[in-house]
Amino acid sequence: MLGQLHRPLTGVFTLLLTGVLWAGCSSARQTEAQEPTKPATRKELAAPLAKYEATLNPSDYDDDIEIVKKEQAAEKAPPPLELLQDSTVIKEEISQGFRIQIFSSSSIDDANLARTNAAAQFPTDSIYIVYDPPVYKVRVGDFVTRYEADQRMPDFVDKGYRDAWIVPDRIVRRRHVLVPPGNPAPGGEK
DSSP: OHHHHHHHHHHHHHHHHHHHHHHHHHHHHHHHHHSOOOOOOHHHHHHHHHHHHHHOOGGGGHHHHHHHHHHHHHHHSOOOOBOSSOEEEEEEEEEEEEEEEEEEESOHHHHHHHHHHHHHHOTTSOEEEEEETTEEEEEEEEESSHHHHHHHHHHHHHTTOTTOEEEEEEEEEEEEEEEOTTSBOTTSOO
């Protein structure tokens, strides 16, 4: 009885073994096809590069350069400012006026320190460092008249700037300008 049972099992076992071997061989072929090829030698790489260099014509790319330059210029140029309603803008003009000089030194570091201290004490005033060789001068304010500067002088003396004095200088005058709707802002015009 055992012999009769053994024959069908041998057939099933043989069929199963054949299927496993066939599947194993087919996956081995795929692995061989997927293996990377060995790297090309330097001599093999030099030939295509030489062909490329021989066929390269740099003037073919001149149009591309012009396109890139135009795009970069367009990115740098700010668009004109369009105002939708009445707005006020600040217009700056350079004119002759007065400032209060509070410090002078031949060291730029000392002048920067004095400017920082003055900015903390006078946050609403414009503070400038003027270089008049060999001296750096710290000056405060944009006064149109000497009278305006005289009116502010006690504030500086009270804060410890006993050597402060009024000097003529080119100042920045800031004016508020009303701009009607639809017009570009001053300074944005060409």
